[in-house]
């Protein structure tokens with residue numbers, strides 16, 4: 001047995017379980033106040049180049065880093081945008097460079113500040129890992145599957161895991177669960193009655209994803225970087241996004257809800273694309289050549305563990321990222337929400353005067369209380385979308401959510417005539433503005449005018 005993380009009396013160690021985006025960013029932030037940060041990861045990490053690993057299966061699917069996440073990531077790691085540029089990852093103006101089809105048709109294009117990055121997920125993870133590896137206070141223990149927590153009164157004292165045949169025990173003062181959607185802590189706390197079923201909210205739209213890369217036609221430089229086609233409830237549950245990911249490649253995700261799963265076989269890809277609400281992606285793909293395998297993913301639902309309501313949690317434990325909440329990924333909010341949570345942790349940690357037991361317990365309590373406020377807007381949007389489908393399983397949990405969903409449904413028809421609504425909606429979707437911004441006086445005025453007078457006489461969109 002090997003012991004890690006044992007310390008001199010005043011030496012403080014943070015132990016992070018999981019080296020996904022949450023774990024690595026948290027390591028960077030906690031290293032500002034802790035003497036040592038140990039990150040435990042079950043997979044072997046590739047230190048030289050971006051590679052896919054089994055611990056993050058969704059990484060084979062198309063990922064976009066939204067505006068809010070991108071800006072905060074740059075704040076945390078200045079210059080990371082330049083590195084993304086160097087690797088050829090496009091920077092896209094969401095409203096100008098993308099052809100967007102809402103359920104009501106094509107959305108007019110206009111310039112905005114909603115800059116986003118379509119990325120191959122391993123590339124982003126690799127850049128973040130490179131930054132963290134430069135941090136001398138952070139030690140990463142990979143190929144170490146963590147399976148057990150050891151307690152002393154209401155605190156975690158150590159975690160245990162196996163590396164090959166060797167049992168490794170890691171002691172620490174503060175523990176972070178960043179093990180993602182399948183964190184073993186949830187199972188353990190459930191079996192002990194600490195997490196009760198009333199603490200977990202689930203909305204399942206029965207969603208599937210299939211992602212395929214294509215070589216775009218040689219010399220083809222259209223005036224767009226992406227095409228997004230939304231589903232149209234309740235008739236057409238198919239949606240898609242085609243994104244230029246740089247280096248002459250497109251990454252295309254086919255998405256289906258209500259069990260209208262996209263194909264697992266490459267030869268069926270175009271057929272599914274043909275049934276989208278617009279034929280544009282299908283037409284473009286006919287000119288392109290598929291490269292690499294088709295990757296399929298099922299089971300991405302909205303799931304929120306309300307840790308803020310769970311009693312008897314260890315005082316020195318905090319859960320962050322997908323281990324707390326996952327979303328229907330159609331809006332691409334997961335990583336940006338993680339980065340927002342880390343940003344909050346950063347500002348709180350930098351204010352800590354001491355890192356003794358009491359301060360660490362207060363830090364966990366503070367974060368558990370505040371994280372739901374960050375999650376709520378993303379949850380609102382994802383659930384709004386999902387409840388448009390009769391097959392979706394789950395409950396609209398409270399009255400304010402029901403009213404908000406009703407309001408969103410009523411607002412939708414004015415979108416083709418209101419640039420303000422489209423810009424605000426997309427800012428909400430990018431987690432830049434709160435959903436309350438949709439109740440802006442200009443939008444309300446446009447809504448009332450539309451209700452009283454109908455669409456503009458010439459039916460002209462903005």
Ligand SMILES: Cc1cc2nc3c(=O)[nH]c(=O)nc-3n(C[C@H](O)[C@H](O)[C@H](O)COP(=O)(O)OP(=O)(O)OC[C@H]3O[C@@H](n4cnc5c(N)ncnc54)[C@H](O)[C@@H]3O)c2cc1C
Pocket residue numbers: 017018019020021022023040041042043054055056058059061062063064065066144145146147178179180181182183184209297300320321322323329331332333334335336338
């Ligand atoms: C189909 C799909 C598409 C998505 N698209 C987008 C998108 O476009 N934009 C976006 O922002 N988000 C997207 N997401 C969400 C995004 O992938 C997640 O929000 C994000 O990866 C969460 O990061 P995390 O670090 O919390 O968890 P994870 O990325 O799941 O990382 C968890 C880590 O913990 C490790 N681990 C787990 N258990 C143990 C253990 N016992 N011991 C040691 N290590 C362990 C794992 O190996 C892994 O490295 C998508 C998700 C899906 C499913």
